[in-house]
Amino acid sequence: MRIAFVSFETGHHRDTETNQRFRTVCDLLAERGHDVHWYCAGFWAGEESTYEHDGITYHAVATGTDARSSFLVRLPFVLAAARPDVIHVGPQPPSQVVATTWGATMARAPLVLEWYGDGGIDNTRWTRLAAGRPDRIVTPSELVGTWVRELGADGDCIETIPNPIDCDRIRDVEPGAEVDVIYARRLDAGANLESLLLGLAELRDREWQATVVGDGPERAAYEQLTADLRIEDRVTFVGDLDLEDRIAAYRGAHVFAQTADHCVFPTEMLWALAAGCVGIVEYHANSSAHELVEGRDRGFRTTSEAELAEAILAAGDLEHRTYDEAFADYDRSAVADRYLERYRTLRDEHGVL
Structure with missing residues (x-):
């Protein structure tokens, strides 16, 4: 399965719990042999547009973290061209969720939003827009699921998947x-x-x-x-x-x-x-x-x-x-199975073979 992960920042830019969680999900799926691509701001030396590390292919949609506007404008077209089976987006900045939604529509791919919630969740116009866009929202706990519902997200599309252990x-x-x-x-x-x-x-x-x-x-x-x-x-x-x-x-x-x-x-x-x-x-x-x-x-x-x-x-x-x-049930293999099951269900709902 070809999976596109979207997060402007990565752990290479800033070591946060949200970025760690996103990287963990990428690792789980790469370990299973899936084709994992992360669309982000570039962080590596050189002029290459891609960078491969630990089974993940990073794509520089913008040249660096100072180019957020460029990232948001280019992102939908980059995703449409990539034609992934599933698109998985992070919540920061929330404007990237809106941009990713356009890309998912153009690529005819289901959209999953990974909302970890470290540092809390600000109730703003952009976060409310983000909460209403994806086909599925994954949170690490019922606590964060409650915070997301308070933004107006449909409770039926929120699913709790924990951090994994080995x-x-x-x-x-x-x-x-x-x-x-x-x-x-x-x-x-x-x-x-x-x-x-x-x-x-x-x-x-x-x-x-x-x-x-x-x-x-x-x-x-x-x-x-x-x-x-x-x-x-x-x-x-x-x-x-x-x-x-x-x-x-x-x-x-x-x-x-x-x-x-x-x-x-x-x-x-x-x-x-x-x-x-x-x-x-x-x-x-x-x-x-x-x-x-x-x-x-x-x-x-x-x-x-x-x-x-x-x-x-x-x-x-x-x-x-x-x-x-x-x-x-919290083992890495079990958590990976839950993500893959969710992806397949969403693809079936979208009529994607």
Whole structure:
């Protein structure tokens, strides 16, 4: 299948969650042997109009990020000439969705909009126009789906597809040291690690050890808080770890705590749950993390430090695992299948053979 991805920016221009997600979808389909093309602003050296990397062919519709107007004007005609089977567009800038719609009409191809939602979604004229254009809108969580519906999008065309993980990779990593609770995230203003630390402080008369994975501008403040709470000998800050070391840590841990106040999809928590951790989520209106634990025996949703402490105690009654097959549906192969199934359905609806 020939698939055209459209995003003015790529991860080569700017490393955002939205660009990472878009690249991940491209990778999933390229790995399956599909013909993947990304139409974007050029980012490579030289005068060539295309650049191939890791199974993806990038097309410079504009010479750089200063040429957005040129990109929008040229895009419909470039897509029409490419004649892809499916067109998959990103939401930023929303004007590119409108331009891509014209290209999809000219190419007689179905249009999928990938709306990740990191940084929130502004309710503007352009975002409302974008929400009403595609044949299908894919979001990473029900939370983002709600935001998109609030723009006026048809709820029947919104589908939730999660970020993928690699289950084989989890099973191949040896479990690390056993700890009772683990937390992993960039330690910035949105980390809200204090909720976990305050909950742990309520259990200082119990035996436990906790690990904090990640670094950031608030690390020193959080380390000072552990001292103020008199739990510094129980909480170990290990800084940033690569994925293999994080998986090892999750396989050794019993509980993964998610307390961040903003999260469109808790990818790190998903790795930990699949690696056997019991999930404890502090509910926040702008976080979708609770969606991963609702209805699961090995998951707890809390709304306060006291409830979080109680959940940690209750989790102690559950067996320690190093892998949870219940999350096989989040494996890369399963997520790729969902995209391909959606593409084929849309092509059938369009009468494309």
